Amino acid sequence: MYKRIKSIIGLGLMFSLLLFVIACNSDSPQSTFDPHGPIAELQKNLFMFTFWIAVVVFIIVEGGILYLTFKYRKKDDKLPVQTHGNLKLEITWTIIPAIIVVIIAIPTVLAIWETQVMPEEEDSLVIEAVGHQWWFEFKYPTEEVVTANELHLPEDKDVIVNLRSQDVLHSFWIPKIAGKVDMVPNHENQLYIKADEPGLYYGQCAEFCGIAHAMMRFRVIVHTPENYQNWLDEMRTPPAKLASGSDEDEGRKLFVGNCSMCHTYDSYKKGAYTKEITSQYNRWEEWKNDKENSAIVSAPNLTHYGNRITLAAGIKENNLENLIKWIENPDEIKIGTRMKNHASIYRDENELSNEQINQIAKYLLSLKPSQESSATYNK
Ligand SMILES: [Cu+2]
Structure with a gap:
């Protein structure tokens, strides 16, 4: 008996040491x-x-x-x-x-x-970050750019992040750069951040916010000032025209018919920023008023989605195979999404064929700025 207790304690100590070493x-x-x-x-x-x-x-x-x-x-x-x-x-x-x-x-x-202490607004980049169950929306009000789950920043620049939530408590955290500060419904918090080196960083919601909390992540791409400007320019550049009859073009029609009520995909247009703010607000209001039957919900902006590194808020690599799986059944990648609960394509009578899902995925991956640009993403 004594020997058994000793070996259990020994194993426990070794396991704790292992956890300690991994954590370091x-x-x-x-x-x-x-x-x-x-x-x-x-x-x-x-x-x-x-x-x-x-x-x-x-x-x-x-x-x-x-x-x-x-x-x-x-x-x-x-x-x-x-x-x-x-x-x-x-x-x-x-x-x-x-x-x-x-x-x-x-x-x-x-x-x-x-x-x-926040830096002077005039000398800083001001970003709005909004927490949603379970993804992040990033808005650049002065630059009139909006995106989701991937935050682009210039290096060595003071950034003020205005933090909000559209539903429950979330928390904004980029472990290597700054945080964590809660995102609170009906209340704005501020976080000062500054990144000192270009690269790819990981972000994570740090406040339990429901079933998919652990899968509410984001990426931060820190650019040199020139590459950051290129990214902004690209976000205002339309995607290439699609060849009529191509899979991508068929996918576009399906997307416009089935998905575009919630997902904006053309925020590169002039004036699109203000429109997107209003659209997201209206989607949110409609969902709030009828959480069971609402046909629309606020959803990630998909402008230039083809340039994203990950899908499902930092969960999977953004490629055709994963995107098809995601559209087929989001629950298998991230349980509880509002897309699965509200999008009409998940009702039996509107179910898409495999070919149609493939076309939508190809269309989304084709969403990239058309002009050649010198921007290099720090993948
Ligand atoms: Cu969370």
């Missing part, structure tokens, strides 16, 4: 130990400062417990000297933790203040 891997795309922006850097430094103080406390306290356990373990049947209370000792072990808490609190409070 700074190569992981969501590791906070490899910061790429001032906010994440500040948070990491604060964590390390607190961590090392905790390590010292741990060693002293656990060392003391082990020392006393062995030194005063039962050696014979003699009753040891019985004492009660020690004023000096009790005052000491009350004051020392209080001092430690103050030492940790000072940089913590300073860091909280520092992250709350």
